[in-house]
Amino acid sequence: MTSNPYQPIRAEIKEVIAETPQIKTFVLAPEKEIGFLSGQFMQVTIPGVGEAPFTPSSDPKKNDMIEFTVMKAGQATGRLHELKSGETVGLRGPFGHPYPLDKYHGKDVYIIGGGVGIAPLRALLLALFHELERLNKIELRLGARSPEDLPFKQEMPTWGKREKTNLVVTVDRGDEKWPGKVGVVTEIMLPGDVNPEAAAAIVCGPPIMMKFAVKKLLDLGFSDKDIYLSMEKNMSCGIGKCFHCNLGKHLCCVDGPVFTWEQVKEIPDPW
Ligand SMILES: Cc1cc2nc3c(=O)[nH]c(=O)nc-3n(C[C@H](O)[C@H](O)[C@H](O)COP(=O)(O)OP(=O)(O)OC[C@H]3O[C@@H](n4cnc5c(N)ncnc54)[C@H](O)[C@@H]3O)c2cc1C
Structure with missing residues (x-):
C-alpha cells in the first residue's frame, strides 16, 4: 500500500x-x-x-x-x-481482514462457493495449498448456474487432484455434456463430508446461496464461530471513513470483509 x-x-x-x-x-x-x-x-x-x-x-x-x-x-x-x-x-x-489461516490448522477445511464467489476462494485455496501439511483435509463444494457459468474451468479439476483435497462441483442446470452433479450447492453438502467438531467452513457466493449454506452448516452441526463468510456490502472509501458498508455495528471494509457467523448472526437480514 x-x-x-x-x-x-x-x-x-x-x-x-x-x-x-x-x-x-x-x-x-x-x-x-x-x-x-x-x-x-x-x-x-x-x-x-x-x-x-x-x-x-x-x-x-x-x-x-x-x-x-x-x-x-x-x-x-x-x-x-x-x-x-x-x-x-x-x-x-x-484492505480489510483476511481469512485467519492459522485457525484452520489441524482442521478439516470445508469450502463452499458459488458463481463469482469462487474467485476469492481460489486465492484462499492457493494459500492453503502452501500449508497443506498443517491441515487435516480440504473439502471443496462449488456450484454455478450452468456448466458455462463455472469460472476456472481448466484449473478447477486440478484442485481436486491435490493431496488431502476433495472436490465436488454442481450446476443448477446441466447439459448433455455435463458429467457432474445437478442441483444447488447445499445439496452436495452432506453429513460426513467433514467433522464439524474440528472443522472450519468458509462460504462465498451470491447472498441467497450464503444464507442457505449457513443454514445447512448449522444443521450439519457447525458452531457459529467456525463459519466464515465473505460479506459484500456496497463500499466506497474502503478504509472506514464513509460508512457506506455498515453491517450492524460493523463496517464491512475495516471489520471484514471476512466475518464469522457468530459476528453477524444477530443482524436482521445481513445478506
Ligand atoms: C469486499 C468486496 C469484494 C468483492 N469482490 C468481488 C470479486 O472478486 N469479483 C466480483 O465480480 N465482484 C466482487 N465484489 C462486488 C463488486 O464490487 C460489485 O459487483 C461492483 O462494485 C459493482 O459495480 P458496478 O458499477 O459494475 O455496478 P453498479 O452499477 O454499481 O450496480 C450493479 C449491481 O451490483 C450491486 N453492487 C454495486 N456495488 C456493489 C458492491 N460494492 N458490492 C456488492 N454489490 C454491489 C448493486 O446493488 C446492483 O445490484 C466485491 C465486493 C466487495 C464489497
Missing part, C-alpha cells in the same frame, strides 16, 4: 481471460509489488468511471502479478470488461 490510502498504484493489464459469458479474470502487473492476504480486498480504479472493490483471486504468494476475477454487474464492471491488455487501472489497498 502507498503511504496515502487514497492514492492508487498504476497497474497494467497483462492478460484478460474470459472465464464465462459474464466473468473475466484480469491479470495485472502493478508498478510496485502489492502484498495481500487471501480474503483482503482492493479498490480498483476503472478510468472514467470510478472505483469498485474486488478480492484478488490469485495466489497471495505471487507478488509481481495480481489477478481479479470480475462479474459484469453494472457501470464499473461493465467498463472494466471492455478494457484490453496494455491498458491501465489503479489499485488501492489491500
Whole structure:
C-alpha cells in the first residue's frame, strides 16, 4: 500500500481471460509489488468511471502479478470488461481482514462457493495449498448456474487432484455434456463430508446461496464461530471513513470483509 490510502498504484493489464459469458479474470502487473492476504480486498480504479472493490483471486504468494476475477454487474464492471491488455487501472489497498489461516490448522477445511464467489476462494485455496501439511483435509463444494457459468474451468479439476483435497462441483442446470452433479450447492453438502467438531467452513457466493449454506452448516452441526463468510456490502472509501458498508455495528471494509457467523448472526437480514 502507498503511504496515502487514497492514492492508487498504476497497474497494467497483462492478460484478460474470459472465464464465462459474464466473468473475466484480469491479470495485472502493478508498478510496485502489492502484498495481500487471501480474503483482503482492493479498490480498483476503472478510468472514467470510478472505483469498485474486488478480492484478488490469485495466489497471495505471487507478488509481481495480481489477478481479479470480475462479474459484469453494472457501470464499473461493465467498463472494466471492455478494457484490453496494455491498458491501465489503479489499485488501492489491500484492505480489510483476511481469512485467519492459522485457525484452520489441524482442521478439516470445508469450502463452499458459488458463481463469482469462487474467485476469492481460489486465492484462499492457493494459500492453503502452501500449508497443506498443517491441515487435516480440504473439502471443496462449488456450484454455478450452468456448466458455462463455472469460472476456472481448466484449473478447477486440478484442485481436486491435490493431496488431502476433495472436490465436488454442481450446476443448477446441466447439459448433455455435463458429467457432474445437478442441483444447488447445499445439496452436495452432506453429513460426513467433514467433522464439524474440528472443522472450519468458509462460504462465498451470491447472498441467497450464503444464507442457505449457513443454514445447512448449522444443521450439519457447525458452531457459529467456525463459519466464515465473505460479506459484500456496497463500499466506497474502503478504509472506514464513509460508512457506506455498515453491517450492524460493523463496517464491512475495516471489520471484514471476512466475518464469522457468530459476528453477524444477530443482524436482521445481513445478506
Ligand atoms: C469486499 C468486496 C469484494 C468483492 N469482490 C468481488 C470479486 O472478486 N469479483 C466480483 O465480480 N465482484 C466482487 N465484489 C462486488 C463488486 O464490487 C460489485 O459487483 C461492483 O462494485 C459493482 O459495480 P458496478 O458499477 O459494475 O455496478 P453498479 O452499477 O454499481 O450496480 C450493479 C449491481 O451490483 C450491486 N453492487 C454495486 N456495488 C456493489 C458492491 N460494492 N458490492 C456488492 N454489490 C454491489 C448493486 O446493488 C446492483 O445490484 C466485491 C465486493 C466487495 C464489497
